[in-house]
Amino acid sequence: MRTLERTEGWRPGDDPGPLRERLVADGYLYLPGFLDPAEVLAVQRELRAVLAEVGWLADADSLRVGADDLRFTAESFATVYPAVQRVESFHRLGCHPELAALTGALLAGPVFCHPARVLRLAPPTAADGGYFTRAHQDFVVQHVTTDALTLWLPLADCTARRQGLRVLPGSHWNGYLPTDASVGGARPLYLDVPWDHPDWATADFRPGDLVVFHSLTVHGGGPNTSDQLRLSADIRYQRHDDPMRAEWTHPHGWPRTPDWPELTGDWSSRAWIEVPPEVPLVPLPTGVPYADILRDLHAPPSRLLATAGAGHPDQGTRDDPDE
Template sequence: LRRQIMELLMQGGWLVEGTDPMDGIARIDAQCTEGDTAYSDVYHQIYALRDFHRSGHWSEVLRVMEQVIGEEVLPHPQKIARLWFPQYTAHTTPMHQDFVHFQVSIETYTLWGPVGDCPIELGGLAVLPGSHKIGQVREHHFSLGAGGLAVDEEDLAGTWLSTNYEAGDALIFPSLTVHQALPNYTEDRLRVSLDNRYQARDRPIAQHMLQPHLQGISGFTWEQCYTGWEDEELQYYWKDLGLEVVPMSTQ
C-alpha cells in the first residue's frame, strides 16, 4: 500500500524526482493541504486505490475492533489518508476530539496507523490519556490543520503521550479522546498515515460519513472512486446493512 501511495505522490509532483518514492522525499515547493485544489487532485487518486479501502477491512483489524467494541462492527465507508509535508507546521492537525467530525455515536473508535515507519520528528499522533473520561464533547473553535477545529490547551490537563511508530503499528481510541498530530520537523520527508473509524453496526451513523472524504470540497464521488476496480466486494458494502442514517448536524 505504501508503494502504491508513494508512486502516485511521485507522479503528482509531490516527491523529488530521481529519489526512491518509498523514501518519501518531499518537494518543499509542492506544499499543499486539505482544501487546496493541488491537494485534492492528488489525494483522490490515492482515494481511488482499492487497497487503500481494503485496509479498513483487514480481517486482523476487524477482529481487534470487535473485541474493543464488543459487537459486530461497521467500518465507516469514509476512510481517510493524511499526507503531511515537512516544514509546514502551521497546518499540523490541532488538538481535538474526533466526535465533532463524525458525530451521532460517542461509541465510535478511530484506528490510526502510519503507512511506513513514523518517528516522532516525522509527526505521529499524540494522545492525552484519560481525556475521554470527561464524558462530553468539549468546546471547539476554528483552527488551521486537518478538520479545522481545535480545543483550547488551557482547558486540558495531563501529559501528552506519543512514540516512535513503526509500520504495522496502530493506535485505537474512542471519539472523545483529545489528540493531535505532532509537527513534521524533518527536513524533507512526507508523512503518510491512515484514519479508519469503527462502530457497532446497529448504532446510527451520520449521513456524511457515508461519503468520500473531502467530497464536500471537490465533489469527488464513489462512482469516480470505483472506476477501474476489478471487483465489487467493497463497493457500496454498507447499503444493504439496514443502517440507521441521520443527517449531519451543523450546530
C-alpha cells in the same frame, strides 16, 4: 511528552476482556506490530507511485517531498487527494479482517468500517514545533455515535522528526468538550490544548503498528520537521446497531473529493465501501451553521465506557445505554 503504553500479544479469538478494560481505562490501545508490515508497506508503495505522479514526492522510491511548499489548497485538494483516495489497496487495508476482528471484540458486536477513510499526507512544517493536526476529539465529526473507534495506522515510519499521532490518555472521561470557535475555519473542530502540554503521549511508529482510540479521546498529530512526507490513515469502526452520519458513506473530503463511482472505476471489488443496510444513517442538518451543530452536540451514552467499574468521573457518557 509521555510515551504510549504498549499492549502486545492479542490475536483474534483471544479473550478481549483485558484489552477492552485497558481501552476503557486509558481511552486508547497501542498495539505495535499488529498487522504484517509487508501488507502496509505494499500500500505505501502504491501511494508513493501516485504521489510522485502528482508531484508531492520527488520520486516513487522514497518519501522525499517533491517541493518545499506543499499545502492543501483548493487545487491540491482537487488533484492530490482524489488520486490517493482512488488507491484500492488503501481501502482494502482499512477492512483488514484482523482490524475488524479486533474492533468487533472490543465493541462486543458486529462492526463495519466507515467507507470515509482519512489518508493523512503531512508535509514538512516549520521547525519550531506545533501541530500538524490540532487537538480534537473524533466525536466532533461522528456526532451521533459515541462508541466509534478510530484505528490510526502509520503507513510510514514516524519518529521525533516526523511525528505521528499523539493522545491525551484518560481524556475521554471528560466527555464531549466544547470546541474553540477561533480555531479551524468553517468547521471549528479543535480544542485549546497547547502542543507542548506535558500530558501528550506518543511513540515512534512503524508500518504494522496500530493505535485504537475512543471518539472522546483528545488527540492530534505532531510536527514533521523532516524533508519527507508523513503518511498515515485514520480508519473508523462502529457497530451495525449504532447510527452513522450519512456523509461517511461517501469518500473522505466529499463533495470536494469525487464520489465513489468516479474513484472506484478500476477497482476489483466495492466491498470496501459497503455499509450494512441496517445501519441508521443520519443526515447533517441543513441550514444550521456548523458551529451551532457543535455547540448543541451531546455524546449519547456509551456502552463501552459503561463497562468500567465505579471510580471514574461521570461526564454523562456512562449512563445505561438502554435508557
